[in-house]
Amino acid sequence: MEVIKESAAMLSNFEVHALLKELQSGSSQRGKKSISKKQQNLATISYETIKYLEKTPCGLQTPEVVEKFLRALTPFSLTKSEKLQLLNHRPKTTVEIMAMIEECEERLTEEQMESLIQVITSILPGEQGEEEEEGEEEMEGEEG
Template structure:
């Protein structure tokens, strides 16, 4: 994978994971420059490998981006969809700026279906979030 403009690129979690794994394996020509970030890279890789992005691939991402084209979302919104994988209409409304004017209720539910169809999920991540939500409710 190649980042074209390193200082201005928006990267998905999948791309960050792949880039850091390449650095860690020594596939990056500037490895000596990166020795100071070895610990940070390791921690980020450990985190991202336990999220849904570890199950993504360039093909999955490409197909997902093509499926989003009819919705006229910005690049940043598409990236947030890819990274955050919203599961509710409220989450979509928080990601899409001026969503009330730009998306109908039907389109929001279509987007939820697209997310479920095109992006591999992480059931353990969802279960963990649900458990955390239950603990918050129990504490109140």
């Protein structure tokens, strides 16, 4: 993965995660020569960021999922930053969507918001702990 113009593009959490993993694997292959304090701090920040991002929805995303999701958003006429917000945060309620989309009530009907939630939850994988919780809830419902 290559960033063409650093300041010209907004990166999704998925892209940041992939880039950091790539940098981390490249630095571990080069070996441990004398590492400066700044390099050590950068390695720590990268490690902690990767660890955090793996707990968010982006830890389960793939390039194919992201591409499919962005194509599915086409009918909603959203800005790039709004799409990025939806991709990064994976909202599950209309209230969350309203917080991420500017002038949402004027731009989207209630049905469109519900449709958007359906697109988000059907295409984007949930948070890692969330998938397990949903499975447990379904099993409890079947037992009762």
